[in-house]
Amino acid sequence: xxxxxxxxxxxxLDAVAKVTGKAKYTDDFFERDMLVGKVLRSPHAHAVVKxxxxxxxxxxxxxxxxxxxxxxxxIKFATAxxxxxxxxxxxxxxxxxxxxxxxxxxxDAVAAVVAEDLLxxxxxxxxxxxxxxxxxxxxxxxxxxKEGAPLLHDNRPGNIVxxxxxxxxxxxxxxxxxxxxxxxxYETSIVQHCHIESMSAFAFVDTDGRVVVNSSTQIPHIVxxxxxxxLGLKWGRVQVIKPFIGGGFGNKxxxxxxxxxxxxxxxxxxxxxxxxxxxxxxxIDTRTRHAMKLHMKTAVNSDGTLKGIHxxxxxxxxxxxxxxxxxxxxxGGKFRPLYDFPAVKFEPKTVYTNLPVAGAxxxxxxxxxxxxxxxxxxxxxxxxxxxxxxLRRKNLIKLGHQDPLTKNVVRSFxxxxxxxxxxxxxxxxxxxxxxxxxxxxxxxxxGMALFAYASGTHPVALELAGARIVMNQxxxxxxxxxxxxxxxxxxTVFAQITAEVLGLPMDMVHVVTTQDTDxxxxxxxxxxxxxxxxxxxxxxxxxxxxxxxxxxxxARRTGLAPAEMDIxxxxxxxxALGRVVCSLEEVAMDAYYDRxxxxxxxxxxxxxxxxxxxxxxxxxxEVEVDMETGKVEVAEIWNIHDSGTIINPRxxxxxxHGGVSMALGAALLEQMLFDPQTGKALNNNLLDYKxxxxxxxxxxxxxxVETFDAAGSFGSKSLGECPVISPAPAxxxxxxxxxxxxxxxxxxxxxxVFEKFREAGLLAQRSAEHV
Numbered sequence: 001x002x003x004x005x006x007x008x009x010x011x012x013l014d015a016v017a018k019v020t021g022k023a024k025y026t027d028d029f030f031e032r033d034m035l036v037g038k039v040l041r042s043p044h045a046h047a048v049v050k051x052x053x054x055x056x057x058x059x060x061x062x063x064x065x066x067x068x069x070x071x072x073x074x075i076k077f078a079t080a081x082x083x084x085x086x087x088x089x090x091x092x093x094x095x096x097x098x099x100x101x102x103x104x105x106x107x108d109a110v111a112a113v114v115a116e117d118l119l120x121x122x123x124x125x126x127x128x129x130x131x132x133x134x135x136x137x138x139x140x141x142x143x144x145x146k147e148g149a150p151l152l153h154d155n156r157p158g159n160i161v162x163x164x165x166x167x168x169x170x171x172x173x174x175x176x177x178x179x180x181x182x183x184x185x186y187e188t189s190i191v192q193h194c195h196i197e198s199m200s201a202f203a204f205v206d207t208d209g210r211v212v213v214n215s216s217t218q219i220p221h222i223v224x225x226x227x228x229x230x231l232g233l234k235w236g237r238v239q240v241i242k243p244f245i246g247g248g249f250g251n252k253x254x255x256x257x258x259x260x261x262x263x264x265x266x267x268x269x270x271x272x273x274x275x276x277x278x279x280x281x282x283x284i285d286t287r288t289r290h291a292m293k294l295h296m297k298t299a300v301n302s303d304g305t306l307k308g309i310h311x312x313x314x315x316x317x318x319x320x321x322x323x324x325x326x327x328x329x330x331x332g333g334k335f336r337p338l339y340d341f342p343a344v345k346f347e348p349k350t351v352y353t354n355l356p357v358a359g360a361x362x363x364x365x366x367x368x369x370x371x372x373x374x375x376x377x378x379x380x381x382x383x384x385x386x387x388x389x390x391l392r393r394k395n396l397i398k399l400g401h402q403d404p405l406t407k408n409v410v411r412s413f414x415x416x417x418x419x420x421x422x423x424x425x426x427x428x429x430x431x432x433x434x435x436x437x438x439x440x441x442x443x444x445x446x447g448m449a450l451f452a453y454a455s456g457t458h459p460v461a462l463e464l465a466g467a468r469i470v471m472n473q474x475x476x477x478x479x480x481x482x483x484x485x486x487x488x489x490x491x492t493v494f495a496q497i498t499a500e501v502l503g504l505p506m507d508m509v510h511v512v513t514t515q516d517t518d519x520x521x522x523x524x525x526x527x528x529x530x531x532x533x534x535x536x537x538x539x540x541x542x543x544x545x546x547x548x549x550x551x552x553x554x555a556r557r558t559g560l561a562p563a564e565m566d567i568x569x570x571x572x573x574x575x576a577l578g579r580v581v582c583s584l585e586e587v588a589m590d591a592y593y594d595r596x597x598x599x600x601x602x603x604x605x606x607x608x609x610x611x612x613x614x615x616x617x618x619x620x621x622e623v624e625v626d627m628e629t630g631k632v633e634v635a636e637i638w639n640i641h642d643s644g645t646i647i648n649p650r651x652x653x654x655x656x657h658g659g660v661s662m663a664l665g666a667a668l669l670e671q672m673l674f675d676p677q678t679g680k681a682l683n684n685n686l687l688d689y690k691x692x693x694x695x696x697x698x699x700x701x702x703x704x705v706e707t708f709d710a711a712g713s714f715g716s717k718s719l720g721e722c723p724v725i726s727p728a729p730a731x732x733x734x735x736x737x738x739x740x741x742x743x744x745x746x747x748x749x750x751x752x753v754f755e756k757f758r759e760a761g762l763l764a765q766r767s768a769e770h771v
Contacts, residue, residue, distance in 0.1 A: 005500045006714050009650035013492045013511055014244070014485065023244040026200045026216045031272035034202065035064055037264040038121040039275070040111040040128050041285070042103030045137035045354040045679025046150060049101040049110055049130060056127035057113060062120035065267035066128065068111045069099040072263060077230045080323040080359065081219040081253035083462040083524045093161060093321035095153055098230055098259045103132070104152050104319035105354050106680045107284035112260060114268045137679050141293070141316045141351035152319060152352040161317055161350040162325035166332060168404045169343025171299075174308025178299035182380050186372035187745040189671040190291045190316075192283055193361055194691050197246025199277040199286055201261040205270030206239075211262050214241045218252040218484050219525030220515045230259035231266070238262075242515040245486045249662070250360035251287050252486070253527045254322055283684030287359030288672060290327055291316045294372040299343075304386050306395045308343035313369070315350045315358075322359035325350040326460075331365035333460075335373050337403055337410055337614050338452040339395045354679050356672075360527060362662060363724045366453060371746060374449035374729035378736060388733070389419065389428075392450060406459055408612045412707035412717070414642030415450060415616040421703055422448065422620035422640045431622060435738070441628050444635065445738025448620045449729035455613040455711075455718035456530035463609040465535040466521025467542040469498065471601040473592050475570055475584035476508040477546065482523025483535035485513050488720050489651035490531045494539045496647055497713060501543035502550075503567035504584075521606065529615075529718030532647060536713035538607035545603035553587045556597065613711040615718045617641040619660075619730035625738045627762060630753030632668060632735055634698040639727065641702075644709040644717035652719055656702035659723025665692045667728035667746050 017023040049068070057066045078092035085091050099109050111128050115121035138144040144152075144159040152159055175181050201215040211233065217223050220242040228235045245252070257275055264273040277286070293314040299307035315328045328348035336344060381388040393416070401410040423429065428446060435444045456463045468480040479498055485491040495509040502509075512520075523535060551562035554572045558565075558581045566575045570584040591601045622636040639660050646652045669690040673682040683689045702723075708715035728746050736742050741756050757763050 005496050005506065006647050007645065009648055010492065010496060010506050012489055012651065013495055014513065025197060025244045025246055026202070026214055027276060029202070029214055029243065031202065031204055033271065035114050035116060035268055035271055035273045036118045036121045037261060037273045037275035038113045038125055039109045039260070040113070040125045041107045042110050042132070043106060044103055044132055044134050045106050046135040047103045047132040048135065049103070050133050051131045052111065053129040056129065057124040060120065060124050060127060062116040063113065063124050064116065064271070065114040065264070066111065066124060067267050069097055069101040071267070072098050073232045075230060075232055077226060078321070079226065079255045080326070081222045081255065081525060081527060083222070083464070084225060093324050095321050098263050105356055106678065107356065108319065109260065109285065112264055114264045114273050137354035139353055139355055139674060139676060139679055141314045141349070141353060144351050144353045152354065156352060159352040161321050161352060163349045164325065164329070165347045166405055167345040169308060171308040171310050171343040171345040174299035174343045178307040179302040180300050180384070181297060182300060182383055183295065183297045184376045184379050185744055186294045186296065186375055188292050188368045188371055189745070189747060190355070190358070191289045191666050191670045192672060192689065193249040193251040194686070195247030195249055195251060198279060198282045199252070199257045201257045202272055202274035203262045203265040204272035205265060210237050210239055211265065212239045212241070213258050213262055214243070215258050216245045216252060217242050217258070218245070218248045218486050218527060220484065221482055221517055221522055222525060223255050223258050224517045226255040227259050227262050231262060240517045242484055244513065245484065248486045248526065249362045250364065250527065253360040253525065254287050256286050279686060280684050283672070283689070284356045284681050287322055287357055287361065288318070289361040290358040290365065290368065292368040294369065296372055296376045298376065298380060300380055300384070302384065304384060304391045304394050306339055306341055309341050310345040311347065313348040315348060316353050316355065317350050318353060318355040318357040320357045322357045327360070327365040331369035333406065334366045334453055335369050337397060337401060337408070338450060340397045355674060356681070362659065363721045364528065366451070366721070366725050367663065367666070367728060370449065370451050370725050371729045371732070374726065375732050375744065378733040379742060389423070389448065393419065408614070410614050411711055412613070412642070412644060412709040413616065414705040414707040415618065417705040418616060418618045418640040418642055421705060422618050422638050425638045425701065425703060426620040426622060426636055428620065442624055442626055443738045444622060444624050445734040445736065446622055447730045447732065447734025447737055448618060449726040449733060450618050451616065451722065451725040453529065453615045453718055453722050453725060455533035455615060456609065457528045458610055458612045462524070463530065463534045464606060465523045465538040465609070466606040467535065467538040468521050468604045469542045469546050469602065471546060471588050471591070473588050475588045476510065477502065477504065478510045478512060479539065480512045480520055481535055481539065482515060482521045483531045484515055484526040486526050488526070488655065489648065490526070490535070492651060493532050493647045494536065497536055497539045498543045501540060502547055503569060508570065521604065529720040529722065532716050533613065533712045533718055534607070534609045536716065537609055538605060540713045541607055542603040542605045545605060546601055549601045550584065550587055553591050553601070554582060557582055557587065557590060611711045613644065613709045613717045615641065615643050615722050617722055617726065619726040621727065621730045621734050623731060623734040623738060625735055625753070627739070627757060630750040630757060632731070632748055632750070632753060634664060634731065637698060637727065638701045638703060639723050640705065641719060641722055642705045642707050643719040643722065644707055644712055645715035646704055646706055647714065647716055652704065653702045655719050656723045657700045659721070660700045660727050661692065661697050663724045663727035664697065664731070667731045668748055669696065671747050
């Protein structure tokens with residue numbers, strides 16, 4: 001069954017529709033007499049709503065409804081996009097109301113308006129009279145945990161969402177017995193996803209009294225459940241439809257606007273209501289990447305052998321939990337299958353503060369911990385006088401490694417080859433020699449960093465995916481999956497898997513890209529780099545079932561046994577002879593219209609995937625640092641991956657380009673800033689938030705080391721989030737190599753680099769050299 005479609009760079013199914021503007025997104029759909037919703041947001045970082053007067057707003061002509069938290073069910077719900085757990089202790093923190101009467105950050109939603117048009121809705125917001133009791137606020141995790149700090153949520157003493165951690169081995173013994181104990185502190189900043197399409201939804205009540213929500217979401221089946229929970233409805237009373245989506249990067253793995261949009265429709269008597277966030281709203285009331293502070297303490301012998309590590313992590317989750325502590329725990333789990341630490345102690349704390357809510361973002365805590373770990377590895381190498389690559393090589397885990405906590409087994413391990421390929425492609429040894437003894441205002445340095453990442457969430461969470469295939473009368477097929485195409489190319493990959501199994505050309509596989517919870521098979525959605533790995537297994541399973549049914553019908557027609565035949569290029573072939581015995585269309589027509597045995601060929605199946613696979617890779621980078629201004633420029637960068645079998649090389653390379661660009665933005669430019677006196681965002685727009693433009697982005701180079709992992713469909717492993725993990729520490733390590741100055745925080749703003757140089761006395765030294 002070798003049809004050679006898997007592994008080819010076939011064209012994206014949605015390419016033409018997107019570049020010609022024919023693809024329809026949430027805002028392209030309209031219902032008759034659509035109303036507009038707008039939200040009134042708190043100007044205070046922490047305040048109780050004492051009184052509300054809605055009379056003036058309600059009296060404005062064109063206003064249909066105005067409401068606050070007092071008009072809605074007092075049902076707290078969780079917004080994080082995770083599968084439901086039958087174990088109450090394993091569920092996300094339920095701390096959110098659709099609207100609140102206690103604002104916990106500047107921008108918290110306290111009232112909503114529904115009006116005939118946008119201008120009227122915006123006018124009505126200014127007519128709502130609210131009196132607040134302003135409370136003290138805290139913006140840092142350290143301040144939030146202090147005695148006497150204002151409490152954001154009554155059931156979380158010390159504002160700690162959770163401090164659950166893990167450990168194995170005897171870390172203290174490692175510290176006692178090792179030749180050296182090396183410590184370091186590292187910090188990452190708050191950044192925003194900046195997907196092209198903002199959060200948008202519209203909702204109405206259908207003729208059966210069910211709430212219908214059309215939304216730009218990564219997780220339609222989870223949205224259905226959370227909307228129902230927030231409104232106190234039976235889950236079956238909600239329908240969610242997801243059309244084309246303009247990016248998400250994890251931000252749309254949270255249920256942000258859908259419960260409120262549904263509430264707007266209900267307040268308007270079930271009429272259709274659209275609520276689309278402005279970009280400024282997206283910055284402050286969707287989700288951000290968690291700012292983290294990490295302290296690393298490592299036991300190591302003089303020969304570079306790692307004996308144990310103690311990681312303390314402090315995560316700022318903002319005003320509500322969202323994905324909360326699961327991101328800190330994800331960080332603690334992803335680094336373990338890389339280096340062979342005999343003992344690990346991981347102590348995380350996730351803390352509430354009066355900042356916008358942090359949640360899922362591409363990499364899910366892994367970019368933060370690998371920035372710390374891979375910076376720390378270079379610092380250790382420097383203190384030991386070792387080559388940083390040799391330190392890493394010496395301590396890598398081996399094929400067959402089993403994590404002592406998750407019990408996941410490493411069945412493919414291509415990172416040694418990734419290191420070799422990266423060194424070769426960037427000419428590591430040659431450039432290291434060329435950069436020795438540099439003088440002058442501009443200096444070059446080389447850096448690298450490794451990473452590990454999982455394929456899905458097993459064993460932490462359920463990994464269930466559904467797929468449905470229907471064969472048409474001409475032998476073509478329609479594929480439905482609950483997994484969502486959000487720009488990463490998953491629909492194309494699923495079509496390739498289907499075509500490969502069924503011996504079809506790509507143009508005979510139609511993938512239904514719109515998910516509708518009334519129709520589409522259940523799938524938890526697009527996150528955790530799970531779709532090719534998890535949903536791909538379900539798609540292959542469904543395609544194999546269709547193939548078996550096709551060959552059973554062909555057997556009736558030809559008298560050959562199903563095992564003696566195959567499907568190739570829309571023909572049924574006697575395998576041993578290569579002889580065409582009939583066309584696939586003839587088989588399909590028999591299945592539909594045989595007077596005695598007609599039974600259309602379909603498959604409707606699911607896969608509960610209880611296995612995982614680790615992806616690996618490395619970033620190699622050369623930077624140039626301006627010693628006068630602190631500006632850092634990336635001269636050359638290579639991002640190399642072991643993602644198992646690459647199903648579609650062109651799509652894979654596109655994932656790398658996008659991920660590396662995001663990572664460089666976070667490393668060098670991006671950071672959300674807040675006024676410490678008020679808690680107000682200072683740069684919640686695309687002018688003041690320094691997202692890298694095409695002129696700021698260097699040429700990004702991708703390379704792959706293809707291994708085969710038996711756990712995945714056709715041997716594939718995760719890729720979508722992997723490219724964002726290792727570029728930042730690689731850049732930091734390259735700056736260290738160029739200047740000798742260690743930076744423990746990203747982003748590496750030019751002014752921050754400049755100050756570090758001044759602290760190190762390098763500016764005076766440079767001036768003397770220049771003279």
